[in-house]
Amino acid sequence: MAATEEERTVLIAQDGSEYSDYAFDWYMDNIHKTNDKVILLHTPEYHNVVASPMVMADVSVLTDMWKDEEKRVKQLLETLGSKLKSRGIGGKVKSVGGQPGEVICKVAKDEEVSLIVTGTRGLGTIRRTFIGSVSDYVIHHAHVPVLVARHKDHHHHHHGHHNH
Incomplete structure (x- = not known):
């Protein structure tokens, strides 16, 4: 199947947290192109x-x-x-159970995506190792570029916005 230059499929890994919304929004703000097909994958x-x-x-x-x-x-x-x-x-939403890293790579192959976007959580040690290890796994095993949308967590306070 010969796709035109502009058409690409992007896989966005979702885990249902506010951070996966962030991955989607980040994609929209930074890399979305009109002809993109998006697969939102929930594990x-x-x-x-x-x-x-x-x-x-x-x-x-x-x-x-x-x-x-x-x-x-x-x-x-x-x-x-x-x-x-x-x-x-245009695109679709999939929910596939299993080890998230493996699932993401497999779906990316099956769907012939050209890019994977995954969010990362900034909070909680257990969650960090979970999400961190998923991102690492995907980066090492995926056959396409992987973008990790890093969420600005509590280390980046904006000063001067809040009136106390």
Whole structure:
């Protein structure tokens, strides 16, 4: 399939946090071109639910948690989808469970994307290693350029805006 110069597919990795919105907005502000197709990829963290020991004892609790999670994911996907529509962007929204790094690389290959954008969270040590390791994994394994939209976290206070 010979694509024209201007047409490219961009994969934006979403995890449903405010930081993944940041990745999307960053993409829109900095690198969006009119003919871009965007794939918003959400990698749900089901494994967190399953890994918590207290849950294993009671299957009904687990099913409820899954149901909640699925509802949340469905809402998120609808939000993401309407975000694309409202900005008039062609593309699609996918939700694929698994190790986020692997999932991102696999979808990027399957969809023949030319660029991957992933957000990073600035807060929380555990989350930082999680998101950090996902970005690192993707950077090392992806077959295309990876842009990490770094969120300006609490280290960058703007002075002078707040009147106390």
